[in-house]
Amino acid sequence: MQLASRLDQIAESITLAVTARANAMKKQGVDVVSFGAGEPDFDTPAAIKEAAITALRAGRTKYEPTAGTPEARKAIADKLARHNKLPYPPEQIIASVGGKHSLYVAFMAVLNPGDEVLIPAPYWVSYPEMVKLAGGVPVIIQGDPAHEFKITPAQLAAAITPRTKMFIMNSPSNPGGHTYHPAELAALAEVIKPHGNIWVCSDEIYERLLFGDQKTCSWAALDWNTWKDRTITCNCLSKTYAMTGWRIGYTAGAKPLIDAMNKLQSQMTSNITSFCMPAIVEALSNPAMEDEVAKMRQAFEKRGAHIWQRLNALPGFKCVRPTGAFYAFPSIAGALGKPLGKTAAKPKDAIEFCRIVLDEAHVALVPGNDFGFPDHVRLSFATSLEQIDKGVDRLEKLLTASQS
Numbered sequence: 423m424q425l426a427s428r429l430d431q432i433a434e435s436i437t438l439a440v441t442a443r444a445n446a447m448k449k450q451g452v453d454v455v456s457f458g459a460g461e462p463d464f465d466t467p468a469a470i471k472e473a474a475i476t477a478l479r480a481g482r483t484k485y486e487p488t489a490g491t492p493e494a495r496k497a498i499a500d501k502l503a504r505h506n507k508l509p510y511p512p513e514q515i516i517a518s519v520g521g522k523h524s525l526y527v528a529f530m531a532v533l534n535p536g537d538e539v540l541i542p543a544p545y546w547v548s549y550p551e552m553v554k555l556a557g558g559v560p561v562i563i564q565g566d567p568a569h570e571f572k573i574t575p576a577q578l579a580a581a582i583t584p585r586t587k588m589f590i591m592n593s594p595s596n597p598g599g600h601t602y603h604p605a606e607l608a609a610l611a612e613v614i615k616p617h618g619n620i621w622v623c624s625d626e627i628y629e630r631l632l633f634g635d636q637k638t639c640s641w642a643a644l645d646w647n648t649w650k651d652r653t654i655t656c657n658c659l660s661k662t663y664a665m666t667g668w669r670i671g672y673t674a675g676a677k678p679l680i681d682a683m684n685k686l687q688s689q690m691t692s693n694i695t696s697f698c699m700p701a702i703v704e705a706l707s708n709p710a711m712e713d714e715v716a717k718m719r720q721a722f723e724k725r726g727a728h729i730w731q732r733l734n735a736l737p738g739f740k741c742v743r744p745t746g747a748f749y750a751f752p753s754i755a756g757a758l759g760k761p762l763g764k765t766a767a768k769p770k771d772a773i774e775f776c777r778i779v780l781d782e783a784h785v786a787l788v789p790g791n792d793f794g795f796p797d798h799v800r801l802s803f804a805t806s807l808e809q810i811d812k813g814v815d816r817l818e819k820l821l822t823a824s825q826s
């Protein structure tokens with residue numbers, strides 16, 4: 423059977439593959455502790471669900487404008503102005519089918535074959551694959567765990583070539599759990615600023631999940647006049663409002679960019695699900711939703727501090743303290759090449775390590791290979807403290823038994 427050659431360029435999502443394997447084991451009755459899924463374990467706030475149910479009952483079941491209803495786009499514009507200091511008018515906003523789709527349509531609208539896209543590592547697995555699908559060439563800038571994985575202005579400057587078309591910033595980060603302070607973003611922005619042909623794609627989907635006194639800001643808010651036409655601001659409702667399954671993302675940017683995305687989307691998916699439109703308005707405009715977000719953020723902060731401490735006490739593990747999102751991304755370099763498990767296999771990278779851990783300790787971790795760090799693993803702490811302790815206890819037992 424002949425399939426499209428574009429498939430040869432991309433890999434399947436390892437995150438989904440691990441989750442599928444863990445789920446298959448669970449189905450067979452194995453008690454797996456899963457740190458795989460990058461989604462909140464909370465339910466969507468009731469008021470948001472009600473908004474969609476009411477819309478559905480009222481017959482809101484037809485096509486809608488491709489970019490979103492005027493009400494939904496206005497709610498997003500108001501949120502961006504209020505919370506992010508970004509005065510985009512509603513016509514410079516487009517709702518898409520989740521953050522993933524927002525990013526993909528944006529890449530398709532901006533990239534030409536051979537355009538280079540600068541991606542700091544560790545990176546979210548889909549960036550390089552989506553860039554390749556859009557004809558671009560991913561150029562990885564390696565972050566240093568000793569500096570919380572953050573890239574430096576000098577590294578960024580060294581990666582720029584005449585073919586550079588885009589720089590992707592994700593703060594707070596999946597999988598690193600690190601967050602760039604506004605001053606750190608400003609220093610990177612100074613490097614990009616003279617290169618008027620480079621777009622910045624700012625993936626801000628974890629912006630509300632910040633811990634302690636950590637601060638960050640929207641890239642375009644660093645200096646609105648400089649960045650308003652060069653920044654692609656992407657966000658979604660998935661993580662902040664525990665709405666991963668709803669598939670609601672949005673992009674704000676220059677009018678020609680949003681018009682181009684609208685044109686592409688009109689031939690791909692059309693509008694997002696009709697009865698999700700009022701849910702956007704409810705999530706972003708009802709002040710009571712702020713309390714819901716605050717409760718979830720607090721829980722993530724507590725779990726993040728706890729898992730970080732516990733992971734750092736494991737033999738061979740070293741973990742940067744998460745300052746945002748809900749991921750811990752420890753190095754397992756100290757455990758690689760050493761006997762592990764019943765067969766005393768010596769895992770050479772995170773994929774082999776995770777396979778043994780899943781098979782023998784029944785704990786699902788995501789190998790860091792596809793995030794650009796083959797000697798790290800990712801643990802999502804969007805799960806209860808009890809599950810965190812149960813999973814880390816099992817890891818501890820496996821590691822200490824293997825080394826004794």
Ligand SMILES: Cc1ncc(COP(=O)(O)O)c(C=O)c1O
Nearest residue numbers: 460520521522546596625658660
């Ligand atoms: C950094 C980052 N960007 C985008 C997405 C996509 O979000 P969505 O689930 O809304 O498609 C994710 C999801 O895990 C992510 O971690």
